[in-house]
Amino acid sequence: MATEPWQSEPLPPGTVDAVRSEVGSLVDNIVAAVRAGSPVYGEVLAAPEGMAIRLGIEQAARAFLEAVEHGRRPAGETDELWRQLGEAEFQAGRSLDDLRAAFRTGIRAAWRGAADLALRAGVSAPIAIALAEAIFVYGDELASDVVEGYLRMQSDEAGERERRRRRLAALLLDPAGADPEVVQRAGELARWPVPRTLAVLALASDSPIAATRKLDFDVLAGADADGAWLVLADPDGPGRGAALERAIEGEPAALGPAVAPVEAHRSLRWARLTLELAESGALPNRGLVRVKDHLGTVILLQDPEMARALAEDRLRALSQLPRVERERLVQTLAAWLAHQRQTPRIAQELHVHPQTVRYRIAKLRELLGEALDTPAGRFELELALRADRALSDPPRTGAG
DSSP: OOOOGGGSSOOOTTHHHHHHTTHHHHHHHHHHHHHHHOHHHHHHHHSTTHHHHHHHHHHHHHHHHHHHHHTSOOOHHHHHHHHHHHHHHHHTTOOHHHHHHHHHHHHHHHHHHHHHHHHHTTOOHHHHHHHHHHHHHHHHHHHHHHHHHHHHHHHHHHHHHHHHHHHHHHHHHOTTOOOHHHHHHHHHHTTOOOOSOEEEEEESSSOSHHHHHTOSSOEEEEEETTEEEEEEESTTSTTHHHHHHHHHTTOOEEEOOOBOGGGHHHHHHHHHHHHHHHHHTSSOOSSEEEGGGGHHHHHHHSSHHHHHHHHHHHTHHHHTSOHHHHHHHHHHHHHHHHTTTOHHHHHHHHTSOHHHHHHHHHHHHHHHGGGGTSHHHHHHHHHHHHHHHHHOSSOOOOOO
């Protein structure tokens, strides 16, 4: 088994005591080196909070000397102290890179200070080298401890934040609603300030992870038995639509309308209804579909069975006709309703003679009766045509 650096040839008598008497000045030099080499920790060590770091350095130095003096590993209490210091650094909001850089600077300063003390104490070169090795080994262990503490707190914080975000999402998407003050407080705890308006994106996939990784703005993400979803603030903000398009990469997804936070569950419900229609072929089924662009169809088809019943009832008189004739009359009826019964414009759209239009309209009157002559009748016919087109499988195509 390899010998630990602090188990090598013992130091000359009195050396550890001589170094121990200089620990205060050694710690001062380490702190000064870190302050000079790190803008971040220069400020930290000058503030009252820097006292904990200084005490940690001093305790580590004394534990190291104790280990060298007795040929054993430094006390484990020091390890946990530096883990706690790492946790405190994360909680203070300082970066791991800055922490590591400051630690490296401190280790170099400790080595230089120890080398100087060893030289003045008359320590031989081989023992000085072993001492330097021990300092670096111990420094690496402390660095691992401080990073472990930092990452431990980071992981705990991430887990807690995720739990808080799940609670916030549950409050927002609860159809029963929640107290606005409770929602606002939950947003503060989750570090996701509740916006004035938000929207919910319904995803065809079972997990939102792939989409959230590609977004450059913060969202609430989750999934339930009906699929995955994202809650996003300021849905109509600059670049939001393009970012969502990139995130879903052509997979079906539907963006609900922008609503007040208390209406978030409605945005999700409408988004899922729209996604279902897109997947059935009633709406475009590639990429992002916005509910607000298809409100009429979504409203009409929110109950597909009822919409189909409307189409079958209002267009029943046409259903017994030969396919080609039926499609010509359906196409003519749609143009007649769209152009407010203006024969020349209808003829132009259909690429037929106006007299042909008049003939077809006469036929439609014969089949549909007074439905063509009342506002309510024309409205229901238009709804029936929209439902018929959306629910046809495969979609019907008109004939000229």
